[in-house]
Amino acid sequence: MKTIIEPFRIKTTEPIKIISRKERIKALKRARNNVFLLDAEDCCIDLLTDSGTGAMSTKQWAAMMLGDESYAGSKSWKKFERTVQNITGIKHIFPTHQGRAAEGILASTQIKKGDVIPNNSHFDTTRANIEFVGGIAVNLLCKEGTDTGDISPFKGNMDPEKLEQCIAEHGREKIPFAMLTVTNNTGGGQPVSMENIKTVKSILNTHHIPLVIDACRFAENAYFIRQREKGYENRPLIDIAKEMFSHADAATMSCKKDGLANIGGFLICNDDTWAESFRNLLIIREGFPTYGGLAGRDLEAIAVGLMEALEYDYQVYRQATVRYMTRKLEEMGVPIVRPAGGHAAFLDAKKMLPHIPALQYPGIGVVNALYIEGGIRGVELGSVMFGGFDADGNEAASPLELVRLAFPRRVYTQSHFDYLIEVIKEVWQNKADIPGYKITYQTRFLRHFTCHFETV
Ligand code: F0G
Numbered sequence: 001m002k003t004i005i006e007p008f009r010i011k012t013t014e015p016i017k018i019i020s021r022k023e024r025i026k027a028l029k030r031a032r033n034n035v036f037l038l039d040a041e042d043c044c045i046d047l048l049t050d051s052g053t054g055a056m057s058t059k060q061w062a063a064m065m066l067g068d069e070s071y072a073g074s075k076s077w078k079k080f081e082r083t084v085q086n087i088t089g090i091k092h093i094f095p096t097h098q099g100r101a102a103e104g105i106l107a108s109t110q111i112k113k114g115d116v117i118p119n120n121s122h123f124d125t126t127r128a129n130i131e132f133v134g135g136i137a138v139n140l141l142c143k144e145g146t147d148t149g150d151i152s153p154f155k156g157n158m159d160p161e162k163l164e165q166c167i168a169e170h171g172r173e174k175i176p177f178a179m180l181t182v183t184n185n186t187g188g189g190q191p192v193s194m195e196n197i198k199t200v201k202s203i204l205n206t207h208h209i210p211l212v213i214d215a216c217r218f219a220e221n222a223y224f225i226r227q228r229e230k231g232y233e234n235r236p237l238i239d240i241a242k243e244m245f246s247h248a249d250a251a252t253m254s255c256k257k258d259g260l261a262n263i264g265g266f267l268i269c270n271d272d273t274w275a276e277s278f279r280n281l282l283i284i285r286e287g288f289p290t291y292g293g294l295a296g297r298d299l300e301a302i303a304v305g306l307m308e309a310l311e312y313d314y315q316v317y318r319q320a321t322v323r324y325m326t327r328k329l330e331e332m333g334v335p336i337v338r339p340a341g342g343h344a345a346f347l348d349a350k351k352m353l354p355h356i357p358a359l360q361y362p363g364i365g366v367v368n369a370l371y372i373e374g375g376i377r378g379v380e381l382g383s384v385m386f387g388g389f390d391a392d393g394n395e396a397a398s399p400l401e402l403v404r405l406a407f408p409r410r411v412y413t414q415s416h417f418d419y420l421i422e423v424i425k426e427v428w429q430n431k432a433d434i435p436g437y438k439i440t441y442q443t444r445f446l447r448h449f450t451c452h453f454e455t456v
Contacts, residue, residue: 004320007313008410011058018044024372032452033437035367035377044375045416047405050343052098052256052263054409057308060260060301067297072288076296076303083303087238087310088215088245090268092275094282097293099216099254100125101286102267104132106212106252109277110177111135116170119179119214120145120158121186124385126179126214126252128445140166142196145187146399148337148348153228154193155339156184156221158200172207181214182221182244186381188402189217189322189341191224194232194243201247210249210271218244219258219309220342223319237310250274257343260305260409264298318342321407321417328421334428343406347424349382350401353434358383358397360436360456366403366427369434374423378405384439385448 019027019042031037040046046053068074081093096102103126111117113134119126120141127137140162144152158180167175180200182192197213204211222240226232232240245251250269255261267282269275279289286293294302308314319342326340335351349362356362363380370376379385382401390396405420427434441452 004317006410006413007317008057016044017041018375021372024375028368028371032441033364033368033455034448034451034453035371035379036449038371038377042375043371043377045412045420046377047344047407047420048377048379050257050406050408051254052261053411054256054260054262055411056260056262056301056305057410059308060304063300063304064297067295067300069296071291073290074296074299076299077290079303080299083306084266084268087241087306088248088251088268089242090245090248090251091270092268092272092278094267094275094278094289095292095294095299096265096267096282096286098256098263098265099214099252100129100265101293102252102254102265103129103214105267105278105281105285106177106250107133107135109281110274112176114174115176116166116174117177117179118158118163118166118175120156120181120192121184122179123181123185123214123216124446124448126181132445138166141184141187145184145190148188148335148346148351148400148402151339153191153224153339154196155190156182156187156192157196158192160196160199160203163200163203167203167207167209172209175207175209177210177212177250178204179212179214181216183217183224183342185217185343186386187400188337188346189220189343190337191221191228191342193229194225194240195229197244197247211247213245213248213251214253215245215251216254216257217342218253219306219315220318222310223312223315224342227319237312237315238307241310255302255305258306258309259302260309261298261302264294264302266292318407318409321414324414325405325407325417325421329424332421332425332428334424337402345405345407346381347378347403347405348401349380349403352428352431355432356434356436358401359387359395360438361401361453362436363401363403364437364453365434368437369427369430370403370423373426373430374419376405376420376423378403380404380448384451 255264335348337346363382
């Protein structure tokens with residue numbers, strides 16, 4: 001087989017700067033050892049997130065010129081609505097400025113204090129939005145999902161038994177809806193099978209509990225279903241996506257991922273009463289329902305981007321990149337989450353740095369070493385992001401200590417990835433010198449964004 005190439009050529013370039021190791025040490029110190037506080041221009045390859053960092057296509061840029069900036073009922077809105085409806089088959093469509101705005105509206109309108117929201121794994125903003133209104137976010141990930149070495153094809157699945165138990169324990173009245181996050185970002189970008197979506201939906205149906213899909217990476221999930229699930233070989237990705245959404249009552253979406261746009265999101269639902277409550281809050285928080293916090297040109301770019309994310313050749317190239325990276329890392333013996341996820345390579349920092357206890361944040365150790373050695377910016381998904389405090393104020397560790405190297409869509413070429421592999425190799429060879437960290441400043445919600453670290 002020939003090399004899988006990028007299915008595009010580059011028309012516009014953006015320079016990147018490589019500062020010296022000495023300068024990087026100084027920059028990290030200024031950022032209080034938290035890479036979120038670095039200046040982006042001091043990062044030569046920025047893998048902090050795949051969110052809003054993608055490159056738009058010529059068709060998207062062209063569509064932006066067609067942006068209709070009318071306050072109400074613009075042509076761009078019509079195009080956006082038609083596209084989202086075509087992919088999801090869902091009735092009511094509300095644009096939002098990004099995914100967390102959709103989550104905030106859903107949580108504020110549907111969750112009462114003490115309510116329980118099951119999910120395979122909540123993303124941090126989803127959890128924060130639920131907890132902010134007094135809800136309890138519970139993760140019911142399947143067993144394989146927490147074993148980083150397990151190579152099951154659908155490690156993002158929810159455990160149906162745990163879902164049954166959760167409903168039996170709390171009762172239907174306490175569960176206004178359940179969620180499924182496709183792909184499961186925090187568990188390694190692992191997909192959810194169609195079978196699991198159907199099983200979860202049928203359990204929820206018996207108890208009259210609606211299913212909400214967190215659809216940020218729905219097209220990547222559709223691609224995995226096509227590659228790995230029986231009966232979906234050769235099916236167009238749009239058909240698979242339609243089927244996924246046919247089991248959902250509502251969905252939240254960040255178009256900064258599989259919308260291939262730099263900003264945007266949506267909240268959609270079938271139920272008219274839910275729609276009414278969403279509309280009311282949308283107008284207060286985001287904007288008139290036909291633009292919801294976005295410019296007409298953003299709606300245009302998203303309408304094109306959503307369809308481009310469902311192009312098979314694009315997904316083949318994207319997943320080849322992730323596999324290329326993970327295969328090289330496996331060859332070097334670096335512990336990673338297997339199999340390759342959809343949008344990122346995940347390093348297993350707990351296994352990489354066994355000399356650092358969880359509450360000295362091995363993930364931060366790896367993230368900071370990657371920055372110092374090569375100017376690479378990754379992100380910790382471990383005890384800093386997901387660990388919390390128990391009722392007595394004791395800090396609890398997260399079950400996994402991962403480092404995510406998220407791949408912006410259509411941005412970096414193979415030589416960038418080869419450089420990245422060289423940097424990881426250096427960090428891996430010198431792992432014994434990596435220190436643990438302690439937190440010297442933190443906030444109550446989403447502390448990882450702003451906290452300060454010192455080495456211990
Ligand atoms: N749900 C999932 C699964 C996500 O990954 C994200 C964002 C959101 C919801 C929220 O969307 O950023 O548009 O408000 N994830 C980004 C990331 C930030 O880096 O993984 P948003």
